[in-house]
Amino acid sequence: MSFWKQLTNTRADLALYYGQDLINCQHLTMSEAAYFFECQPFENWKKGKENQNKAVSSVITGINNIIRGLSMLGKVLSGRR
Secondary structure, eight states: OOHHHHHHHHHHHHHHHHOOOHHHHTTSOHHHHHHHHHSHHHHHHHHHHHHHHHHHHHHHHHHHHHHHHHHHHHHHHHHTO
16 A cells, blocks of 8 residues: 555544544654554544444344334234234
């Protein structure tokens, strides 16, 4: 990967994860950005996001199961008429 492409990708990652605009992310050097992505607080943040996504996924799965159950109940009740 070329240096400029890697630099652009690093700045984009910083903008997404760090919550800053690309102009502010240009003030960090590549080594500072690398340290940011390797530090323990960033790893903790990633784990927290993964857990949050798992929680949302389980809520959606539960709602989907309720909808399936209601659909099956509707089929059973419509057959009784």
